Amino acid sequence: MSQYKEILLTARPDGKPVGPHLFEVINKGIPTPGKGEMLIKQTHMSMDPAMLGWMTPDEDSYIPPVALNTRMRSSGYGEVITSNHPDFSPGDNVMGMMGWTEYTLSDGKGLNKLPAGVDGETALAVFGLPGLTATQGLFNIGKPQAGETLVVTGAAGSVGSMVGQLAKAEGLRVIGVVGSDEKTDWIVNELGFDGAVNYKTDDVASKLESLTPNGVDVFFENTGGPVQQHIFDRMNVHGRIVVCGMIADYTAASPAPGPNWIPLIKKRILIQGFAMPDHLHEAPRLLSQLNPYVAAGKIKYRTHVLDGLESAMSALNLFFTGANKGKLLIRL
Amino acid sequence: MSQYKEILLTARPDGKPVGPHLFEVINKGIPTPGKGEMLIKQTHMSMDPAMLGWMTPDEDSYIPPVALNTRMRSSGYGEVITSNHPDFSPGDNVMGMMGWTEYTLSDGKGLNKLPAGVDGETALAVFGLPGLTATQGLFNIGKPQAGETLVVTGAAGSVGSMVGQLAKAEGLRVIGVVGSDEKTDWIVNELGFDGAVNYKTDDVASKLESLTPNGVDVFFENTGGPVQQHIFDRMNVHGRIVVCGMIADYTAASPAPGPNWIPLIKKRILIQGFAMPDHLHEAPRLLSQLNPYVAAGKIKYRTHVLDGLESAMSALNLFFTGANKGKLLIRL
Numbered sequence: 001m002s003q004y005k006e007i008l009l010t011a012r013p014d015g016k017p018v019g020p021h022l023f024e025v026i027n028k029g030i031p032t033p034g035k036g037e038m039l040i041k042q043t044h045m046s047m048d049p050a051m052l053g054w055m056t057p058d059e060d061s062y063i064p065p066v067a068l069n070t071r072m073r074s075s076g077y078g079e080v081i082t083s084n085h086p087d088f089s090p091g092d093n094v095m096g097m098m099g100w101t102e103y104t105l106s107d108g109k110g111l112n113k114l115p116a117g118v119d120g121e122t123a124l125a126v127f128g129l130p131g132l133t134a135t136q137g138l139f140n141i142g143k144p145q146a147g148e149t150l151v152v153t154g155a156a157g158s159v160g161s162m163v164g165q166l167a168k169a170e171g172l173r174v175i176g177v178v179g180s181d182e183k184t185d186w187i188v189n190e191l192g193f194d195g196a197v198n199y200k201t202d203d204v205a206s207k208l209e210s211l212t213p214n215g216v217d218v219f220f221e222n223t224g225g226p227v228q229q230h231i232f233d234r235m236n237v238h239g240r241i242v243v244c245g246m247i248a249d250y251t252a253a254s255p256a257p258g259p260n261w262i263p264l265i266k267k268r269i270l271i272q273g274f275a276m277p278d279h280l281h282e283a284p285r286l287l288s289q290l291n292p293y294v295a296a297g298k299i300k301y302r303t304h305v306l307d308g309l310e311s312a313m314s315a316l317n318l319f320f321t322g323a324n325k326g327k328l329l330i331r332l
Numbered sequence: 333m334s335q336y337k338e339i340l341l342t343a344r345p346d347g348k349p350v351g352p353h354l355f356e357v358i359n360k361g362i363p364t365p366g367k368g369e370m371l372i373k374q375t376h377m378s379m380d381p382a383m384l385g386w387m388t389p390d391e392d393s394y395i396p397p398v399a400l401n402t403r404m405r406s407s408g409y410g411e412v413i414t415s416n417h418p419d420f421s422p423g424d425n426v427m428g429m430m431g432w433t434e435y436t437l438s439d440g441k442g443l444n445k446l447p448a449g450v451d452g453e454t455a456l457a458v459f460g461l462p463g464l465t466a467t468q469g470l471f472n473i474g475k476p477q478a479g480e481t482l483v484v485t486g487a488a489g490s491v492g493s494m495v496g497q498l499a500k501a502e503g504l505r506v507i508g509v510v511g512s513d514e515k516t517d518w519i520v521n522e523l524g525f526d527g528a529v530n531y532k533t534d535d536v537a538s539k540l541e542s543l544t545p546n547g548v549d550v551f552f553e554n555t556g557g558p559v560q561q562h563i564f565d566r567m568n569v570h571g572r573i574v575v576c577g578m579i580a581d582y583t584a585a586s587p588a589p590g591p592n593w594i595p596l597i598k599k600r601i602l603i604q605g606f607a608m609p610d611h612l613h614e615a616p617r618l619l620s621q622l623n624p625y626v627a628a629g630k631i632k633y634r635t636h637v638l639d640g641l642e643s644a645m646s647a648l649n650l651f652f653t654g655a656n657k658g659k660l661l662i663r664l
Contacts, residue, residue: 053598058598062569062598062599062600221593224592224593224594228593237394243593243596243597244597245597246592246593246594246597249592249593249594250594255592255594256592257589257590257591257592258589258590258591258592258593259589259590260556260578260581260587260588260589260590261553261556261560261575261578261581261590261603261605262556262578262581262582262587263605264575264603264604264605265575265576265577265578265605265606265607266385266390266394266605266607267394267605268394268604268605268606268607268610269604269605270602270603270604270605271593271596271602271603271604272596272600272601272602272603273593273595273596273597273598273599273600273601273602274597274600275597275598275600278600
């Protein structure tokens, strides 16, 4: 087989569910790497909420959007097939931005070689963007202290589940906000969270109050939506709010307003938004912060795997409904 | 004269304008200082927006409220009359929390001795709470860089006018938001701000856009109100928002909502609320940060002086209407 498939972004999101009408699947001949290049066969593609932002031009965004009629952007995991690059050999497992494609050429820039034995699911679910994001946001912005209380939204998601487990390992009381009883069960009974709020069925304010008797010191925000104000109301003096994602508001025509700022003064609260492209150059340091927790068996994860390149085209909708269970991946 | 007047807080604010119905004026005999004490004749009392918060119990507040039937709290400037304290002598000028009173005893705790020649108005307008607040908020949170743009609300106020002048001295483009043409004239033509928005008469969004062609890097918030969202919309990537005051919202039954948090992620914005009681122990360091600007003649100020202790009882209302021009003081 000398052909492979690749998917181009051909239209901007139009308010309808993201699907094949925004993309074109093309067939291409498998290329031969030039000087200093290598050919990679991608085996796993990571699907992340940030990709929704990459599809739409926005002068405020932190990285340029994907240009129309070019390969859709994503990070992934694969194997080096042939290499003219001095640092990579056939059989090496690599992770990096490869896009929606079965094969890609690379000059090695932005690509990380993984230790043997780290499979694609672990790589993308733990050491990829979710792990880097959780580590940067929790430790370097949230600055958690043993004995404090953390609340994380999107708690069963790839970032949220890791934030909660890292905070538990640090000795915090950890409460997760989720959207189903199945997710409640997973984060409490499998991951060891101290409690969960199901924002779809619980009385959020009273449940939060009973689960955070000492208030909230760190609020790790992955979702936005009405639950935000309730958590904000529970913040303690000198609390830290890490703003990582606002998935509930991304598609709203006019996003809901946020909390009034008076409590920021009364409680001297910090709010810090962040995005990983600012910190990818720190990846080695972040991975060394994260790795001891993984090595000590503190980090469990689960993946939601879809099969085949074409399944990527509709996969992003799962973030809006919360229907994915665990890190969303495409297996090629 | 062996009697002096003092004012007690006897009722909590009730939604009506702050006035004599909340206070009681009492006459007392001038006391004799005991061992380690001194007697101070207060000559100037500082009136600050924070005092409104001190009058109302609020479990979230940064310092306990003034207890009913005790002396109302305030900072002031005065002269040592008699002293049994080894560090203070008759004739010394001092500044500190003295409350609404013509005379007070002190053991020196929390009291700062001022260099000879610093009069009461300068002391309270520049080296008192406004100067410490502007210094902490601007330099230690806002981290201004030459060439950046700063927008400050309440720009003709005691804190705002100092923030703007310090930022100008650091080489920033400085835009102030005020509520009258007279204040516009003062901050632009006297203080050297690069521009002003009159939020009562200007089309705020378009005026801000034309005055901040390169966006806003530092937003120093003293007022709240609808102007907040417009400034927020102009924030640049890696912008810093210093939340110091929200006077426009303090008396609202239900404070207006704040901005949605999506831009915090896209632009990686920091928002930090602060209150000076956290930083009073750092006063010597803050004063040494501030003093070079004062010594170099970079800081102009004006005062709005009312006469007589009793005038304090209605003075705080001026903050709601913005009718005070400059640092509000009571001369005793």
